[in-house]
Amino acid sequence: MTDHAVPSSGRHGPLAWLTSDSPTSRLQAKCVQIYLGWLGLARNPLAMLGLGIVVVLILAAIFAPLLAPADPIAQDLTRRLLPPGTPGFLLGSDELGRDIFSRLLYGARVTLYIVALVVITAPVFGLLIGTVAGYAGGWVDVVLMRMTDVFLAFPRLILALAFVAALGPGIENAVLAIALTSWPPYARIARAETLTIRNSDFIAAIRLQGASPLRIVVGHVMPLCISSVIVRVTLDMAGIILTAAGLGFLGLGAQPPLPEWGAMISTGRQFILDQWWVATVPGLAIFTVSLGFNLLGDGLRDALDPRSAR
Amino acid sequence: MSLTGTISGGRRAWLSSRSGILKLGRLLISLAVTLLGLLLITFLIGRVMPIDPVLAVVGERATNEVYEATRKAMGLDDPLIVQFWNYVTEVLTGNFGTSLLTSRPVIQDIARVFPATLELATVATIIGVSIGIPAGVIAAVHQGRWPDHLVRLLGLFGYSMPVFWLGLVGLLVFYGKLDWVAGPGRLDVFFEDVVPQVTGVILIDSLLAGDTEVFANALSHIILPASVLGYYSLAYVSRMTRSFMLEQLAQEYVTTARVKGLSEARVIWRHVLGNVMVPLITVIALSYANLLEGSVLTEIVFAWPGIGFYITNALLAADMNAVLGGTVVVGIVFIGLNLLSDVLYRFVDPRAR
Numbered sequence: 026m027t028d029h030a031v032p033s034s035g036r037h038g039p040l041a042w043l044t045s046d047s048p049t050s051r052l053q054a055k056c057v058q059i060y061l062g063w064l065g066l067a068r069n070p071l072a073m074l075g076l077g078i079v080v081v082l083i084l085a086a087i088f089a090p091l092l093a094p095a096d097p098i099a100q101d102l103t104r105r106l107l108p109p110g111t112p113g114f115l116l117g118s119d120e121l122g123r124d125i126f127s128r129l130l131y132g133a134r135v136t137l138y139i140v141a142l143v144v145i146t147a148p149v150f151g152l153l154i155g156t157v158a159g160y161a162g163g164w165v166d167v168v169l170m171r172m173t174d175v176f177l178a179f180p181r182l183i184l185a186l187a188f189v190a191a192l193g194p195g196i197e198n199a200v201l202a203i204a205l206t207s208w209p210p211y212a213r214i215a216r217a218e219t220l221t222i223r224n225s226d227f228i229a230a231i232r233l234q235g236a237s238p239l240r241i242v243v244g245h246v247m248p249l250c251i252s253s254v255i256v257r258v259t260l261d262m263a264g265i266i267l268t269a270a271g272l273g274f275l276g277l278g279a280q281p282p283l284p285e286w287g288a289m290i291s292t293g294r295q296f297i298l299d300q301w302w303v304a305t306v307p308g309l310a311i312f313t314v315s316l317g318f319n320l321l322g323d324g325l326r327d328a329l330d331p332r333s334a335r
Numbered sequence: 336m337s338l339t340g341t342i343s344g345g346r347r348a349w350l351s352s353r354s355g356i357l358k359l360g361r362l363l364i365s366l367a368v369t370l371l372g373l374l375l376i377t378f379l380i381g382r383v384m385p386i387d388p389v390l391a392v393v394g395e396r397a398t399n400e401v402y403e404a405t406r407k408a409m410g411l412d413d414p415l416i417v418q419f420w421n422y423v424t425e426v427l428t429g430n431f432g433t434s435l436l437t438s439r440p441v442i443q444d445i446a447r448v449f450p451a452t453l454e455l456a457t458v459a460t461i462i463g464v465s466i467g468i469p470a471g472v473i474a475a476v477h478q479g480r481w482p483d484h485l486v487r488l489l490g491l492f493g494y495s496m497p498v499f500w501l502g503l504v505g506l507l508v509f510y511g512k513l514d515w516v517a518g519p520g521r522l523d524v525f526f527e528d529v530v531p532q533v534t535g536v537i538l539i540d541s542l543l544a545g546d547t548e549v550f551a552n553a554l555s556h557i558i559l560p561a562s563v564l565g566y567y568s569l570a571y572v573s574r575m576t577r578s579f580m581l582e583q584l585a586q587e588y589v590t591t592a593r594v595k596g597l598s599e600a601r602v603i604w605r606h607v608l609g610n611v612m613v614p615l616i617t618v619i620a621l622s623y624a625n626l627l628e629g630s631v632l633t634e635i636v637f638a639w640p641g642i643g644f645y646i647t648n649a650l651l652a653a654d655m656n657a658v659l660g661g662t663v664v665v666g667i668v669f670i671g672l673n674l675l676s677d678v679l680y681r682f683v684d685p686r687a688r
């Protein structure tokens with residue numbers, strides 16, 4: 026405190042650069058912001074637990090071929106339905122003699138693939154609809170928001186079911202169905218944010234400089250809506266995973282022999298009373314991963330958006 | 336808005352005031368638009384499906400002339416907008432076509448299976464609300480202490496667990512191992528068709544017939560699926576109750592009530608909860624609507640012959656009439672419940688009128 030030579034944070038090196046309260050470049054300002062957000066998140070042990078689960082999921086998906094003791098698809102009917110703990114079968118084997126642990130690891134890939142595809146489509150579409158509706162106003166707003174309401178007024182899983190029924194089962198169609206049913210909340214959020222942004226002075230300044238509406242929406246409105254959309258996306262990921270697993274359970278998502286967790290529960294269903302592990306183990310995986318995303322999402326919301334905390 | 340508001344004043348009943356009629360009119364218009372949108376979506380889904388509806392009728396070996404004639408007869412060569420208009424008028428008269436699977440009108444099938452879903456969702460909501468509200472109240476009163484964390488954890492688990500998995504684990508433990516409840520289905524085979532069908536809801540029908548044995552059997556069948564489903568409603572209701580309670584507990588009338596010397600229990604359960612019940616009505620209606628959706632997966636796990644079971648079976652048999660008919664019906668019920676919660680809210684809370 027008494028030493029006037031050190032920066033305000035009292036640290037040297039990269040940490041001082043990160044915690045500076047007078048950033049000298051745009052990059053530094055961005056980094057400071059992210060670092061402070063991270064500090065807020067790191068204080069929350071439950072959020073860190075969630076982050077840990079998500080990181081483990083990602084690592085499991087990346088290194089599945091190295092970690093898995095067996096081929097997730099290779100069948101061995103002489104070793105079917107072995108209980109957990111059998112040598113070589115950590116979590117037992119399923120009805121075709123496949124190692125459940127290996128299938129779980131590869132299943133992480135399927136889950137992440139679905140989540141990633143939904144996450145790069147639905148929020149982008151919702152963001153576009155919401156910002157355009159909010160910025161344009163008038164009848165464009167009315168039409169777009171009516172459309173959003175129609176999708177919101179529809180039970181999600183049933184709509185996804187009907188879509189998959191029409192398009193045919195498969196991962197890509199399941200993703201399409203989930204994305205088509207999950208964009209409306211993002212549009213709502215983006216519109217609400219846009220309404221507060223569009224009358225601010227800096228937007229008026231850009232407009233006076235001659236920027237086109239497209240440029241204003243894409244370059245200046247959208248970036249400001251992104252943080253609230255990101256929080257919502259993280260909170261929604263558990264829902265996406267559960268819906269995808271539900272479609273898989275109904276036989277409408279990933280098709281065999283692909284190791285999708287929901288489909289694994291579905292096949293294990295026939296043996297639930299005698300070989301309980303076939304269905305319960307993949308369910309535990311879904312539960313853990315959804316819990317991880319929920320904890321992380323709650324933490325992110327508290328850290329980035331203190332208004333809606335509690 | 337403000338003009339009609341001042342004319343009508345706040346005293347007259349909601350429906351008889353002019354602003355009330357205006358609001359009702361606006362509500363009905365938005366309802367009609369939503370309904371039309373719903374039908375547009377199901378119509379479009381019906382259009383993009385890869386199964387050729389004409390081929391399904393005439394068969395693979397029909398000649399070109401027969402194919403074209405049938406196509407014309409089915410109205411498939413009309414402009415899309417005409418087709419959509421025909422679809423809407425058909426649906427509004429309750430005609431969803433014939434199910435391929437049961438060879439009966441889809442609307443009859445739905446009328447047959449719907450009471451089962453209604454029964455399941457209702458019992459589940461009763462379970463969820465009767466536990467969820469007290470849990471939320473206790474969490475709010477003990478904010479930041481262990482009862483609060485417990486309730487939050489319970490809710491978090493509810494948001495993270497696949498309903499079909501919880502159902503299977505429930506079957507494994509309570510039916511397979513402990514044998515406390517009956518297995519899948521609505522009734523044991525022995526009890527089927529014993530009581531005359533009046534409402535289609537077995538718990539009510541058996542009571543009407545005065546048959547306690549059937550009632551007990553139906554109860555032991557419904558208790559597990561309804562608890563599984565009710566857990567999700569519990570998670571939602573307790574979370575919302577907690578946050579509404581926290582909001583109310585910070586109000587000044589609470590201090591007044593305490594200063595007046597009322598017991599803490601009376602303050603919490605009567606004064607605060609009384610005010611919380613108003614927004615909770617909306618929450619309960621929404622959770623009821625969500626349970627209709629959650630019942631699809633639950634019905635599959637428990638072989639519960641409701642609308643979810645019906646839609647899924649139709650889906651696996653590529654019976655599009657049944658799938659789309661079921662989707663429309665569930666959508667209409669969903670919209671209806673949303674509307675009901677809206678109207679109830681306005682009715683109960685004078686400020687919202």
